[in-house]
Amino acid sequence: MRKLFLPFLAVVFFVSESLFVELWPKHIWDEQYVFVPRFLLIFLLFVTIYVTRTQGIVYGVIFGLLYDVVYTEILGVYMFAFPLIAYVAAKVMKWFHTYLVVTCFLSMVFISVLEFYVYGIQLLIGKTTMSFEQFYSYRLLPTLLVNALFLLVFSYPLKQRLVKMHEREE
Amino acid sequence: MPQFFLNKRLILLLVSIIFLVALIGFSLKDRKELTWSEQFVKDTTGFVQFLFHQPAQLVAGFFENVQDMKNTYKENKLLKARLEEYVMLEAEVQTLKKENEELRAVLDKKESLRDFIPIEATVIGRNPDRWQEMVIINKGEQQGIKKDMAVITPSGLIGKIQHASQFTSTVQLLSAIDRQNRISAYVQGKDGSVFGLIEGYDDKRQALLFKQIPFDAKIEKKQLVLTSGLGGIFPKGLPIGEVEEVVPDEYGLTKMAYVKPAANFYDVDEVIVVKRKIDAVQEGETK
Structure with a gap:
């Protein structure tokens, strides 16, 4: 039973992203703003830092693939990014003490990295025409805001x- | 230099980058069908999503109801005023329908591009990264859904089926940027209809682009844009939106109109997948 806890948690985080986007109140702000939940990435980073690096990377590969197949239908993008980020995070964490504040800060940094990476790929394959300024103010900042709020509420219980x-x- | 190539991690990284490029290339190919493994993964996660989705929707529904209660009085007043209009319209529609049927019987023309078989479905997921605007619905090939079918809500067209797996399918919303995503449409004008193509979406204005309109066509604001059924997949007469502004297009040879979508792409819970009756009949004949 205890062994199933981590996979179950991962599935919950995976599904919660789609639920969040669906149930997010639609008319409070301008519809131009895009709030992208990156709860799964936060979960992966926490697993990497507080459990083990290997588990972080393995979950990264599996759920990255799931993310690609189920949500975006462009294979490879997240399957490549999640484990790589988990690996780099583990490397970086060697320099720091595993305080919660540091982990949260690191999560925010990696969320931005992921957003830039996905934006770059979308530009490359011609699926978006968004300019950098638009991306910055309508996607990146709202996304960081949402995930910061999420970290504020859930980071402590998740770490414990x-x-x-x-x-x-x- | 040999030291450099012996580094195992670096080689792993390079190999996975190659793998990444190959996979992206593979998925961008214009695929008719998903591989069976993808379908299996989709259906399985679809089931899990469905389990999570129902209770979440209930809770969200409760809050929405509370919000609705506040507006009830105002809405009720408005609706009562509209009710009389509605009765008149209804009577008119009935007579027109009957007349249409009679005329069709006279002409011995039974099928029309307008008729369709509705398949109701629930939205169980949405692409969280929102680069491609997609939703996942809980009906698939087993329920008769095929690629490229039109998807509507009661207020209007929202998109088409991008891929169907056995028990779930993904819907590409009209707001997605896809150059292959063209819909043959027409504007209901006072003197005849004007045909054109819906091609693309303007993110900034939140409007669909209605292109290839003849330069001398008379189009005004607030006129309705509907599907024409000439594209071969969509039935005729599904509402898309209304004209917001007409401008000459980039080469000045034709006109382009901004169309405000009738349906809300952000607030979709229940959708209807539309199967054209003509196609269904033809399928039956070939079998």
């Missing part, structure tokens, strides 16, 4: 859970 689980395993 993962750390406890890891200790039990050991």
Whole structure:
């Protein structure tokens, strides 16, 4: 039962992104603003930092592939990005102490990195005509805002859970 | 230099970049069908999404209801005023329908591009990264859904089926940028209809682009834009939106109109997939 906890949590985060976009109140702000939930990436980073690097990367590959197949239908984009980010995050964390604040800050940095990366790919394959200024003010900033709020609420309980689980395993 | 290439991680990185490019290339190819493995993954996650979706929708529905209660009085007043109009319209529609049927019987013409078989479906997911505007619905090939069918809400056209797997399918919304996404449409004018193509979406204005309109065509604001059924897949007469502004297009040879979509692309819960009756009849004959 305990072994199933992490996969279950990953599935919850995976589905929550789509639910979030669907149930997000539509008329409060201008519809031009795009709020992209990156809860799965946050989860992957927390797993990498508070559980193990290997698990972070493996979950990254599996759920990256799922993300590509189910949501975007362009294979490879997230399957490549998630494990790479998990790997780099683990490398970077060697320089820092695993304080929650540091992890949250790092998550925000990597969310921006992911947004830039996906924007670059979309430009390359000609699926978007969005200019950089538009991307910056209508996508990047709202996305960071939403994910910062998410981190504010869920980062502490998520960390506690993962750390406890890891200790039990050991 | 050999040291450089012996680095295992670097090689892994390079190989995965090649893999990434190959995969992107593969998925951008104009695919008629998804591979069976993709279909299987989609259907399985679709089931999980469905499980999560129902309770979440209930909770969200409750809050929406509370919001609705506030507006009830105002809406009720408006609706009562409209009711009388409606009765008259209804009577007119009935007589017209009957007349149409009689005339068709006289002509011995049974099928029309307008007739369609509706397949109702629920939205169970949406692409969270929103680069491609897509929603996932809970009906698939088993329920008779095929690629390229039109998808509507009661207020109007919202998109078409991009890929159908066995029990779920993805809908590409009209707001997605896709150069192959063309819809044959016409404007209901006072003196005859004007045909053209819906090609693309203007993100900034939140309007569809209605192109290839003859330069001398008379189009005014607020006129309705409907599907023409000439494209071969969509039935005739599905509302798309209304004309917002008409401008000459980039070469000055034809005109272009901005069309404000009738349906809201952001607020879709229940959709109807439209199967053209003519196609269904032809299928039956070939079998």
